[in-house]
Amino acid sequence: MATSGARSNALGGLGQWWGVLAGLLLIAAWINSAAGPAVVIALSAITVAWCLFQAPVTCGAPVRGRDDGCRNNASGLLLGCHIRQHRWQKLKMLILRRQVRQFCAGLFSDGKATTLAGVGSFVSGLVALVPGVVVH
Numbered sequence: 001m002a003t004s005g006a007r008s009n010a011l012g013g014l015g016q017w018w019g020v021l022a023g024l025l026l027i028a029a030w031i032n033s034a035a036g037p038a039v040v041i042a043l044s045a046i047t048v049a050w051c052l053f054q055a056p057v058t059c060g061a062p063v064r065g066r067d068d069g070c071r072n073n074a075s076g077l078l079l080g081c082h083i084r085q086h087r088w089q090k091l092k093m094l095i096l097r098r099q100v101r102q103f104c105a106g107l108f109s110d111g112k113a114t115t116l117a118g119v120g121s122f123v124s125g126l127v128a129l130v131p132g133v134v135v136h
């Protein structure tokens with residue numbers, strides 16, 4: 001994948017948005033029933049993966065003395081910024097049940113659009129898996 005550097009900022013920026021393209025294709029697949037459930041499921045999986053691991057969001061890892069957490073740019077809802085400790089902190093929040101609520105609150109305050117896209121495409125994938133729901 002493209003590495004981000006000063007030289008390739010434009011391309012690197014575009015490279016981050018392939019998930020949006022997958023999301024648009026997913027919507028198109030839903031509108032065009034000829035696409036079939038397999039296409040919808042594949043596009044849903046791609047979009048969910050993008051939201052979790054690639055989407056441009058703020059890190060949001062808990063930082064001592066800051067209510068809103070780390071403001072660095074991060075890739076994906078599950079991963080933190082370049083500070084390795086923050087990645088572990090975010091994963092730890094998912095494991096410690098006490099902090100899952102905090103993690104989810106962060107998802108909906110920071111990367112609201114990304115979170116909704118992820119949830120939406122996840123649901124669309126589930127719906128496509130249920131036989132009889134997709135109209136042919």
Ligand SMILES: [Zn+2]
Binds near residue numbers: 059061070071072082
């Ligand atoms: Zn961070």
